Every structure is written in C-alpha cells, then in structure tokens.
Amino acid sequence: MINDKNSKKIVDIIQDFSRRHSLFVLAYGTGCGAIEIPPTMTSRYDAERFGIRGMATPRQADLLLITGYLASKTLKRVIRAYEQMQDPKYVIGFGSCTINGGMYWDSYNTIKILSDYIPVDVYINGCMPRPEAVITGFIELQNLIKEGKANGAQKYKENLEWYRENQRKVIKDWKMPDYNW
Amino acid sequence: MTDTILDKEQKLVQLLEQTFKKLSGKVVRQRRVTVSVEKELVPSVLSYAKSQLGYIHLSHISCVDWPENNNFEIIYILWSPADKVQLFIKTLINRENPEIDNVDMIWKHANTYEREIREMYGIQFNGLVGAQEFILEDWDDMPPMRRDFDTVDYVDNNYTFRPGREDAGDVREEIIKRSGEDIPDFAKKYSRD
Numbered sequence A: 001m002i003n004d005k006n007s008k009k010i011v012d013i014i015q016d017f018s019r020r021h022s023l024f025v026l027a028y029g030t031g032c033g034a035i036e037i038p039p040t041m042t043s044r045y046d047a048e049r050f051g052i053r054g055m056a057t058p059r060q061a062d063l064l065l066i067t068g069y070l071a072s073k074t075l076k077r078v079i080r081a082y083e084q085m086q087d088p089k090y091v092i093g094f095g096s097c098t099i100n101g102g103m104y105w106d107s108y109n110t111i112k113i114l115s116d117y118i119p120v121d122v123y124i125n126g127c128m129p130r131p132e133a134v135i136t137g138f139i140e141l142q143n144l145i146k147e148g149k150a151n152g153a154q155k156y157k158e159n160l161e162w163y164r165e166n167q168r169k170v171i172k173d174w175k176m177p178d179y180n181w
Numbered sequence B: 001m002t003d004t005i006l007d008k009e010q011k012l013v014q015l016l017e018q019t020f021k022k023l024s025g026k027v028v029r030q031r032r033v034t035v036s037v038e039k040e041l042v043p044s045v046l047s048y049a050k051s052q053l054g055y056i057h058l059s060h061i062s063c064v065d066w067p068e069n070n071n072f073e074i075i076y077i078l079w080s081p082a083d084k085v086q087l088f089i090k091t092l093i094n095r096e097n098p099e100i101d102n103v104d105m106i107w108k109h110a111n112t113y114e115r116e117i118r119e120m121y122g123i124q125f126n127g128l129v130g131a132q133e134f135i136l137e138d139w140d141d142m143p144p145m146r147r148d149f150d151t152v153d154y155v156d157n158n159y160t161f162r163p164g165r166e167d168a169g170d171v172r173e174e175i176i177k178r179s180g181e182d183i184p185d186f187a188k189k190y191s192r193d
C-alpha cells in the first residue's frame, strides 16, 4: 500500500539515505576560510568518500557552504543563490564569522549572524576550521538528515516574512527577483 | 659614500625643484623620494614625471585622512623601471570641500583608484567619469574610510550580535580564573593593559 504510513516512511528512509550520501556542494567561498575547501575535497581528506562533491550551479546543488564572512553586498548574492536552489537544500555556516561576526565583529560591511538572513542547518566553528572539522560538520549534517531534522528550507518558507525583514535591513535598495519555489 | 649612493635620488629632487617652483622634495632613503606640491600642480608634475623623467608607472593613488589638520592627503606613487626609484607625490586638500583634478588622462587606470577614493573618502575628482557606486552598495552613511566614521557605533546601530560578546574580556584573565594557572612572564607583556 503506497499511502500507508509505514510504506511512506520506507520511501522517506530511502530518500534520506540517498540525499545524505550525495551532498552536492555549492561552495560560496568569499571568506578566507575557503582555503580549507581544496584540501577537504582533494586526495588527502577526500570528502568524496562521503558523497560530498562540488557542484557548479545553485540549481544542481543540495548544500550551500558559506565559508566565512559575508559582506552586505555578497549577502545579496547568497540569498539569490539560496533561493534558486531546489528543495531539499541545506546550509552550512563555516567559521566564526558566520556565527557571530568573528574577527570582523566591528566591520561596517559584514553581517554578523548568518542565520538571521538564511536558515543554517549546521555551524562549524573555528577560525578557520580544519578539514577534519569540516568533515565532522558534514557528517553532523548527514545525521541531521537521517533524523529528519535538517529542515532549514522548511523554516525559511514558513518564516519568510521574518527573514525578509532582516534581509531588507541590510539590503536597503531591494532589487531582488522573486523565485517561485 | 652616501652621496654616491643617493646620487640619482638627489638629482631627481633637484630636477623637480628646478622645474616647479612651489615644490619641495625629500630623499627618504635609497630608491624612495617624496615631494609635496600644491593640488593645482599635481597633473603637471605627474605628466612631467611621466614624459620627461621616465616615471612611466603609476603604482597607486592613496589617501590619508588628517582630521587634526582638517586635511586629506592624496599620494600618487610612481615607479621608474629605468631608475628603480619610487616617487611619492603628495598633496594636501581641504577637508571641508575636498576636490582635486582627476588624472586619468595621464594613466587610464588612475580612474579605478580615484573612484575608490571618491567612494571611501568622499573626495570629488573634477572630471572623473564612472558610476558613483563602486565597491559599496546602497551606502547612505558618511564615507566609511574617514577617520571620524565610528565603525563600532555603526555596527551597534545596524547589526545584532548573539549574546556572549559583551563579556569578551581578556582571554588570559579568564584562563587564570578557570584553571588557576598563572600567566607566564613572557605572556604578560602582551596583556591588554
């Protein structure tokens, strides 16, 4: 029975299994932490053994990896990239800059808390986090997906008003397209 | 001995001072010369240095804010591949109504530096073309690189922090409190106060 509760759950399990073992990453590497992405992806730490690999465009990616500080200007691009991504989508905030401003806490043009503007599923702390920490963060995300807790996109849809309000505080001249997701 | 080492630098200063009456030059050290000029003279000094003295490369245009003296200082950094001397041409402009002639007809890429200075310090370059907005987007406060721009104040008004930053004290004191260790002497001199 396809509409039976149990069978749906099995489909979910299979879906989540495939999702968490094929995380295609769109790395938004404008922060200095991006320098830890190449070692993570290449042979030494080899993130591909977890099914994690880079992806070229937002529409093909599952995971948006924000490596470090975002200027109010780059935040605009991040929001656009995030809104173009297909469901299911996840966000990892990488480095202390995304958590609370990091060493740019008194800078006039970087945002301080990333999860005020887009929903973040996992934060990896450190300035900058080593590849081991990055991979731990990925595995944490995989566990969240397994438990069905990585529902940032859901949160974004439900609280769109609140996110928009925060975004508009930084992006004063709002000329952003609306994506129908 | 030093005379022969600084020969070409001194010659350069002499030459510039002979050509332009309202110019004072100084040899800082080997391969580094600074000259101060009035702002009206800047384009002619630059084009003279480029066409006659071989300073064909404009490395950078920089700006310093001196609110104490109510001045902006604009510095043109030139380089001569033949002499291997860096020539700093400095000029002071008034902070109240800051404007200066643009020089992008001498070096095209001066345009980029001038637009950056215009945005970051609010200095008008007469005759400068190019979009007003360069690096900042929708900026409506005072130009952020001016020294009287209070970044901490701006941040407090525009961003929020997660709780936990307020008590950000000296890390060493916190370590002592938690672990009971004493700071080694060598570390004390880096202490905040």
Ligand code: SF4
Pocket (backbone or CB within 6 Å): A031, A032, A033, A067, A068, A069, A094, A095, A096, A097, A098, A102, A103, A104, A126, A127, A128, A129
């Ligand atoms: S957390 Fe550190 S490494 Fe990462 S972007 Fe900020 S300053 Fe750079």
